[in-house]
Amino acid sequence: MSEKHVYPAEPQSHSLIDKEAYEAMYNASIEAPETFWADQAKAFIDFIEPWDTVVSGDFSKADVKWFAGGKLNVCYNCVDRHLPTRADQVALIWEGDEPDTSDTITYQALHEAVCRFANVLKSRGIKKGDRVCIYMPMIPEAVYAMLACARIGAIHSVVFGGFSPDSIRDRILDSACSAVITADEGVRGGKRIPLKSNVDTALAGCPDVATVVVVKHTAADIDWHEERDIWYQEAVASASTDCPAEPMDSEDPLFILYTSGSTGKPKGVMHTTAGYLLQVAMTHRYVFDYREGEIYWCTADVGWVTGHSYIVYGPLCNGATSLVFEGVPTYPDASRFWQVIDKHRVNIFYTAPTALRALMGQGDEPVKRYQRSSLRVLGSVGEPINPEAWEWYHRVVGDGRCPIVDTWWQTETSGMMITPIAGVTDLKPGSATRPFFGVKPELVDAEGQVVEGAGKGNLVISQSWPGQIRSVYGDHQRCIDTYFSAYPGYYFTGDSAERDADGDYWIIGRVDDVINVSGHRLGTAEIESALVLHPQVAEAAVVGYPHDIKGSAIYAYVTLMAGVEDSDELNAELVRFVASEIGSFAKPEIIQFAPGLPKTRSGKIMRRILRKIAANETEQLGDTTTLADPSVVQALIDNRVNRG
């Protein structure tokens, strides 16, 4: 912790709240949540019918209802209700992969596009409660697709465009999707991604998908299945622009988003309507101190929760102008972010530490090439930001004048949970600082005792918040087991954290078998399952190790089948194999062939030891006497693969 470096909040003119107001609102949100959230819901959301109760149910069983009895539509709140006042305001700015491609979509145009798309879905028999898989590049149609689902009450399941056909198939089957929305190809950093072809491969194992809507994006040659595939552009051309928004119950599901956990297959995290929308709209407004007319850019992909909450639903609910970026930070060169910021006069910029670390490595010149004078607030998300990257972001990108909000949250929380509020919270590089309204964090020690005052522990949340996960799709027990069982009465985040003497939180990282690689969350079990599918692999154990740019990277220990020789070719083949099973972003950085793995006498792999070897901390291996064969440890150390 670098408590010495405190950047006192610099209150900005026209800020929504000040320090005193934050304290008062925070206390009200914890002490009288019903009154607090009722007021916020009225301020942020239009309901068709008012709710009966603000919050009810049993938090400890993941059985909560927010705004039960209320009726509303998320798409209406994000689009229609803005029309009387901002029909001609730009809702989406699209910046394509190539610097000379961009587009703007007004709220009026967004309304038309979404209504047409919703009517196309309806004409294919898709109705309220049906599941629709969205596998798209970062183009405006991805946003239209999500909003069209929300408009008719279909539940979307967005699958990140980097996932492999197998991963798409598993997700489609798990939630029984009846339709897929995709594009012919995606383009990122000048490279084409064969989205439609991946969908075709996936659908060979999904007989119940009756419709594939294909957006023509690159006009690549693709296979066509007449009975199932329709071109988006043709279908919307003849669809009506009139499509009433379906009144939804506050607790009707809005979307499912798969995320990795420490065990088994990825879980379909389910979020519902009113609580989710309130969480994301309110955090977007307060944390960024968002103001009318500002240009806001979150660089995430809509395939992850950050894209859902802070490219689409939060900003559009607030009537903001949200920038959708198709490309990558380093294409055509390392100044792309800053070039886009000047081109569109971006005021609020929200990105991930991994991108910042990669760009920081290119020096200051690519940043200085652009003015960045429009920037007012900077944000960080997805993984801990190391103080050096924070300082660089502040000093070089923000010219020392923009507050940085380091926002800690998770797919399961919908929106930001522990975060500074721009212009209000004193900042400390590397600290996510204070809980947002309604969030009551606690730290618990190894015995499950609550840590008081300054100290370290596992991070838990002790009362419900509107955006909390409602279920794991199709398996509510898994939701209870994963999040509400480790510490009864608390939601367990899977992270550990430290609280300093000022009450500020410092997120340390995951304490379960989840690895955060470049802000992408991966379960070690998932990567191990992929590796053992390879016919020459007998066993695999995967751990994370610290990586300068990615935060963590994947180190895989692989035991080959008897008689199989290890080789560089096999190593490379296994890396490719994982990419084809899960997606490129899940590739192991290092594979070490290991004839034996450290196991207890009952056969359990001791990952603690494997993590230490991967991190090259072999002096601190701890007790190895309980191993069935302690000699394997020395063999692993002797053959450790050293990359930098």
Ligand code: PRX
């Ligand atoms: O370990 C924490 C880390 O990312 C995890 C959640 O990942 P995911 O569900 O994919 O959501 C990412 C976008 C919110 C957390 O359990 N994490 C996220 N934000 C931060 C963070 N770690 C430290 N600081 C953050 N600001």
